[in-house]
Amino acid sequence: MSTVDRVTGAAPFVVVGSSLAGLRAVEAARQVGYSGEIVLIGTEHHLPYDRPPLSKKLLEKGSSDGRVTPPHFRDAGYVQDGLQVTVRSGVPAVALDTDGRCVILADGSAVRYGCLVIATGARPRQPFDSAGQLSGVHDFRVHEDSQAVRAGLERGARVAIIGAGLIGSEVASSARTWDAEVTLVEAQEVPLVRALGATVGSAVADLHEENGVRLLLGACVASLEGVGAVEAIRLDVGTRIASDLVVTAIGVDPETDWLRGSGLQLDNGIVCDANLWTGVPGVFAAGDVVSWPNGQFGRQRLETWTSAAEQGAVAAKNALDPATARAYTTTPYFWSDWYGNRLQFVGSPVADEVQWIEGGVGQGRRAVALYRRADRCVGAFALNAPGETMKLRALVGRGTSWPEAIVFAESRARSYLARQ
Ligand SMILES: Cc1cc2nc3c(=O)[nH]c(=O)nc-3n(C[C@H](O)[C@H](O)[C@H](O)COP(=O)(O)OP(=O)(O)OC[C@H]3O[C@@H](n4cnc5c(N)ncnc54)[C@H](O)[C@@H]3O)c2cc1C
Structure with a gap:
């Protein structure tokens, strides 16, 4: 029996929440060699699908035929036969019994777990x-x-x-x-x-x-x-x-009502430690539902695609092999698309000063802004400048000093202009 198999014993690895973080959790479990049973529980009647296109491409005129199936990440064959995951769709979890190590579903059934990742996301206010x-x-x-x-x-x-x-x-x-x-x-x-x-x-x-x-x-x-x-x-x-x-x-609220009375600490999400552990044996959390201490950014609950995907994988690995658990830290990142413009943001918007480096905002224009808190660059915004974003993300993640960040961004802006 491998290390990751030993943790769950005879009980399955269970994931509640069948969306981005939940899918990444079950995929990561197989990647690290877990060979036991996996159960993926979800309220929706679909396999995990991608939400960003719902408000973008799939809603735009001419770009879709009004498709009736959601943009699934993976097809049923891959999830059920490839990953060997038992999917319980259309049946919400209604309670968690941490003493008995089981999740209670709305149909009255109880699903035992060896370890559990909760990825129930958020619901609209x-x-x-x-x-x-x-x-x-x-x-x-x-x-x-x-x-x-x-x-x-x-x-x-x-x-x-x-x-x-x-x-x-x-x-x-x-x-x-x-x-x-x-x-x-x-x-x-x-x-x-x-x-x-x-x-x-x-x-x-x-x-x-x-x-x-x-x-x-x-x-x-x-x-x-x-x-x-x-x-x-x-x-x-x-x-x-x-x-x-x-x-x-x-806006949205974290989907935690079903966990009331479970003993998990709930405060604007499921309160976890740096390893995405709830403090309850075997129970981890990931995605929009989790509040955790994110390195230099402090305690956060993000509602972004990238963090949900990454946390799903980290929570599963930590749940299956707690002895080698690692902290999850990230420089927050999200994008949004409006009127053919791509907006991207990295880091934190809480700043003492914001300085435009390139141009200003306008339809089809390129713009970059840096955010200063004390003597550090803590955030960056880019409009129609996708080539800059990951460089700015690394710069913010390193805790770069404000003067150094300005010099870097200005030199990138000059090179861009020289190429035009
Ligand atoms: C329209 C839209 C557009 C977006 N666009 C962007 C974008 O451009 N860029 C970006 O960075 N992010 C974007 N996001 C955010 C991103 O999609 C989310 O951060 C991501 O989906 C979070 O994934 P998750 O798995 O944590 O939670 P969710 O996607 O919320 O999934 C949680 C799942 O758990 C299920 N669930 C809830 N309660 C229970 C229960 N009790 N039992 C069983 N299942 C349960 C839910 O039904 C749901 O299927 C967008 C979100 C939306 C809605």
């Missing part, structure tokens, strides 16, 4: 209790949401999007490919402050208006109106905006 009662009102997290919004766009709907964060902005961008009338409503005076900081958040907001979206900042939606189907949103100042398709995108 609900702005209105009544939202589900009107047709034409949608969250945006799963394949079905994307399909429903696309169907509304195909019908020529007037669109109101509540929340000008990354997802709301991408939906606005995709809706414009259908020439839809789009209103984007944001409660804050500056959008994306948490993701990009105020300077860059304010600059990128201009892309919406440049592309024909009506952006309302500092505006609160008080209610939805309609009989059976949504007909309008009503702002707290009384303004009525006629809309027959409403997308709510006001």
